[in-house]
Amino acid sequence: MTYLLAIGTGKGLFLATSSDRENWEVSNPIFAVSGVYAVGIDTRRSTPRLLVSADSAHYGPSVYLSDDLGKNWDESHDSAPIAFPADTDASFKRAWQFAFGPEEDVVYAGSEPWALWRSEDRGRTYELNRPLWEHADKPDWNEGAGGPAIHTIVPHPTDPASMLIAMSTGGVYSTTDRGASWTASNTGIKAEFMPEGQQFPDHGQCIHKVSRDSQVAERVFLQNHGGVYRSDDGGATWNDIAGGLPTDFGFSILAHPGRANVAYNAPVAFSDNRFPVDGTLRVHRTEDGGASWTAHDVLDEPYYGIVLRDALCTDAAERPGIYVGTRVGDVFVSTDDGDSYRQVVGHLPDVLCVRAAEV
Amino acid sequence: MAVSVLIPGALRVDAAGESKVSVELGDGGVLRDVLDALAERHPRIDRRLRDERGELRRYVNVYVDGEECRRAGGLDTPVGETSEVQILPSVAGG
Secondary structure: OOEEEEEEEOOEEEEEEEOOOOOOEEOOOEOOOOEEEEEEEEOOOOOOEEEEEEEEOOOEEEEEEEOOOOOOOEOOOOOOOOOOOHHHOOOOOEEEEEEEOOOOOOEEEEEEOOEEEEEOOOOOOOEEOHHHHOOOOHHHOOOEOOEOEEEEEEEOOOOOOOEEEEEEOEEEEEEOOOOOOOEEOOEOOOOOOOOOOOOOOOOOEOEEEEEEOOOOOOOEEEEEOOOEEEEOOOOOEOEEOOOOOOOOOEEEEEEOOOOOOOEEEEEEEEOOEEEEHHHOOEEEEEOOOOOOOEEEEOOOOOOOOOOOOEOEEEOOOOOOOEEEEOOOOOEEEEOOOOOOOEEEEOOOOOEEEEEEEEO | OEEEEEOOHHHHHHHOOOOEEEEEOOOOOEHHHHHHHHHHHOHHHHHHHEOOOOOEOOOEEEEEOOEEHHHOOHHHOEOOOOOEEEEEEOOOOO
16 A cells, blocks of 8 residues: 655645655655645546646646656646636636545636636536626625635535535635535634624635534534634534634644544644744644544644645545644654654645645 | 747747747737747647736746837737747746
8 A cells, every 4th residue: 555645835746655654755846846735636536646736936827637646747738727718807826725526527626816616527627617706795705815715625525516615715605506506604603803793794704724524424624714613514504612722723624534523723823923832833633523622742842834724634544644734844644543743754845735645 | 920939948848849939920910929829839838928818927028029028018019020039937936
């Protein structure tokens, strides 16, 4: 068995492989000097497919595919894989997310500017979801510090008509009709940056990441810009579960791939002090849906690199690996459900995202 | 008329390895016509240079007879029979 870890950084993609998750071989940078905000590893077919969004500061963005674990990369030649139609007067800046739903060969991409894209050829070409692009709430969406992006796509595991997406700022939106219509789905989520009395709007929240429970499809965990939440009704309503955490600010949240009610969170001190809490890199774990959390040191020394929204992932193995990437270029792995961590690689550029799988 | 386009090393993979491409234009052509003709021959290179709206990417500089097009008429900069168009990445990054 080989484990593949794809590390997207501010200056390219690094691929790490291991047979035991103890010893790793790490590639040279691929798409060197391009920002790699999104990576997907599609393991639904016998030949895994890697999808990478790479944006060059000089020559623009694109989406690249590899069917041989990164040895060769392909990009559709005559037209860009993701391109806004002429009537939108918009241009694609980068993909922030790839997601795989229950339909074979269907891939979703979330992009900057705010758009959801659907591919029916396993990520080679994409079509814009018009109902979301033309949503009546769109004038109220605001560009967060990271950019005006749909950075989170959470397909339903069995119902291809249902999906959640999230953005900063704009909030969570849900569809139950295959994307023909979208409803703001933020009941209970606070917008702490709004004036008192207006802090629970219908939409406009700054969502940082959403992750679905692997065993209970209607249970969803959410890291907000101020607030950690759980929904037990597929995102219709949300309840605060930050009480057992040292802070309710952060970017990442991840559901365990095989255990109900287990999730991981990497808190950040607070909005105006974006460092790990107490200058120590810790990942917190809940085993009861957020009622309580336990802290686990990733590194036992002062540390100032935080974990960004897509830099927490799992390989979904039977004994799963939990991977943590940081803004100072380190990646760690746990193979004991998050009790302890060890380093995979260090001194990379700023880690923007990690994705892992057994291949 | 034939206009020469010099391709930077990083983009030659998108231009069948060519360092210099000659494109045919009608009289009265402008830089946009040169890039359109280049895109017909090498579709992938165009999206390295321009976005979906047809705008030149921020850190791509295109010189027409030695003058950066943004200091002239942008994509409407006139080109003539002996014109040489040079594509260069600008100095950016860290």
